[in-house]
Amino acid sequence: MRAEFIKMHGLGNDFVVLDARAQALPEMTPAMASALADRHTGIGCDQLIVLGAADNADIAMRIFNHDGGEVEACGNATRAVGLLLGKPATIRTAGGLLHVAPADAGIEVDMGQPRFDWQDIPLADPMDTLDMPVGWEALERPVAVNVGNPHAVFLVPDCDAVELERLGPVIENDPLFPQRVNVNVASIETRSRIRLRVWERGAGLTRACGTGACATAVAAMRRKLVDRAVTVGLPGGDLHIAWPSDDASITMTGPAIESYRGSFEWDDYA
Known part of the structure; x- marks a missing residue:
């Protein structure tokens, strides 16, 4: 056919x-x-x-x-x-x-609403998902978020300097993440703008990841580094993410x- x-x-x-x-x-x-x-x-x-x-x-x-x-x-x-x-x-x-x-x-x-319990990510072991006591070389203490799929978010000074093509698959397949994980490295530029690169589970480096943008924005908001509405700049362009309050849904807008x-x-x- x-x-x-x-x-x-x-x-x-x-x-x-x-x-x-x-x-x-x-x-x-x-x-x-x-x-x-x-x-x-x-x-x-x-x-x-x-x-x-x-x-x-x-x-x-x-x-x-x-x-x-x-x-x-x-x-x-x-x-x-x-x-x-x-x-x-x-x-x-x-x-x-x-x-x-x-x-x-x-x-x-x-x-929908993000989830943060270690069992909802899921993680192999119980831990604080806002400040995980783990690291892979220079990538340390990520935030874990489930926005329909699992994400680890690393907030770093310069996301472009991270060897994501090398570290991404290592973290994706770490036993800590039973269902593997999407790996996000992000830099806070202003209270309203984040720069992001993503190693996507099962796909590799990607020009854009909508759930990654949502997870990263929420992670930065939980750490009180940005406002409740931000622009996330990815290699392919910008997405606009809003999370008005802790009990609200995330909205993502883009082309x-x-x-x-x-x-x-x-x-x-x-």
Whole structure:
């Protein structure tokens, strides 16, 4: 069968989107997701997105990383799906329900409430997630946050000086993180601006990570280093993050773009 796809990106974090509502598709497997994501022999993307019907939401979204592993949440992909829907909507993900709506600066996503208990990250051992007594070389005492998926946030003087391509996979796969972890290194520029680089679990260095921007903003807010609304600058561009109070949901606003549409033979990748 010939399957249709949509290529999209949010600040350079790119996706191949398959809509199983418009066309009946066989079950996606990790091996096939990885094959389609391959930039040399597949279509090429950071994440593969499969859309489907949902009983208690407007749409369901499954997210497969570049390595084929299925994950709970992806903020940039959520904005991309919001762009496709073109109206306020609720999206069912493995990490819970997310709410999207068009906004002046692109698509606004209600990312829900962050979680901080060590069991909710999850961590292998109980510890203070606001000031974790652990380190990897110069990266020490991170903040752990779950925003639908697990993040470790390191607040450093100069995030560009960190060898993230070397330390990222070490931290991602440390036994302290039973479900692996996304690794964020961030520098506070002002009370309203953060600079961020992300090693994404299962995808590697990325030009943008929506959940990473949310987790990093919340970590800096919890440490009282920034205001409750900030701009997070990533290699691919800016995202705007607000967390009005400790018991509020995080909102993320930023652009999403459709690049092109195409099709492929399903059996070539199955």
